[in-house]
Amino acid sequence: MYSILVADDEKDVVSLLKDYFEMNGYLVYTAYNGIEAVEASSRRPDVILLDINMPELNGLEVCRRIREHVSCPILFLTARVEDSDKITGFAAGGDDYIIKPFSLDELGARVAAHIRREHRESANHNVRYFGSVTIDYNSKTVTVNGKEVDFAKKEFQIIELLSMEAGQVFDKERIYERVWGYDAEGDSFVVAEHIRRIRAKLSKCGEDSRIETVWGMGYKWIK
Numbered sequence: 730m731y732s733i734l735v736a737d738d739e740k741d742v743v744s745l746l747k748d749y750f751e752m753n754g755y756l757v758y759t760a761y762n763g764i765e766a767v768e769a770s771s772r773r774p775d776v777i778l779l780d781i782n783m784p785e786l787n788g789l790e791v792c793r794r795i796r797e798h799v800s801c802p803i804l805f806l807t808a809r810v811e812d813s814d815k816i817t818g819f820a821a822g823g824d825d826y827i828i829k830p831f832s833l834d835e836l837g838a839r840v841a842a843h844i845r846r847e848h849r850e851s852a853n854h855n856v857r858y859f860g861s862v863t864i865d866y867n868s869k870t871v872t873v874n875g876k877e878v879d880f881a882k883k884e885f886q887i888i889e890l891l892s893m894e895a896g897q898v899f900d901k902e903r904i905y906e907r908v909w910g911y912d913a914e915g916d917s918f919v920v921a922e923h924i925r926r927i928r929a930k931l932s933k934c935g936e937d938s939r940i941e942t943v944w945g946m947g948y949k950w951i952k
Contacts, residue, residue: 737760750840766779792805808829901947928940
């Protein structure tokens with residue numbers, strides 16, 4: 730049984746979501762403010778639904794506080810969202826945005842998709858070597874000349890996507906959709922910023938040329 734934490738200061742919303750997800754076989758934890766959400770995250774749910782506008786701590790602050798200790802998908806609930814809000818939310822460690830009012834069935838499908846993505850495991854130990862770079866897809870680690878490089882979750886997912894199809898060009902919109910799980914148009918600023926960070930970390934270790942920009946088309950991983 731998968732578990733889900735629903736954190737929202739609107740009790741009617743929490744009650745509605747609790748009933749819906751329990752009816753669909755989930756174990757549901759609830760929280761009505763940011764402090765309770767932080768405490769409830771210690772139960773290690775498989776996914777977290779986090780309202781942005783909560784008392785005590787807002788959803789973004791909660792996400793920042795727990796992200797280092799919680800690896801599960803975090804989906805923000807919000808009445809509206811601009812591109813700048815998305816960038817802030819993704820930078821805080823969020824994985825998706827759900828706009829209120831939402832369809833329960835669509836929300837359920839998104840939650841299920843995130844859980845499937847999170848729990849999808851390779852049958853075999855999967856390691857690939859690219860010059861001085863070693864990528865372990867099971868442990869989600871990257872080493873350069875034997876030294877592990879610390880990548881954030883989304884940074885590693887971009888590395889994984891590009892390196893698993895080394896030589897293939899991915900445009901920004903496709904990277905955005907595959908990594909963030911959105912069907913909507915990709916946000917090229919978010920993708921470009923994550924690519925910049927990846928390159929900077931690799932360059933610091935002396936590995937300067939793994940991700941190539943194909944002008945007017947996107948990015949590719951060099952074999």
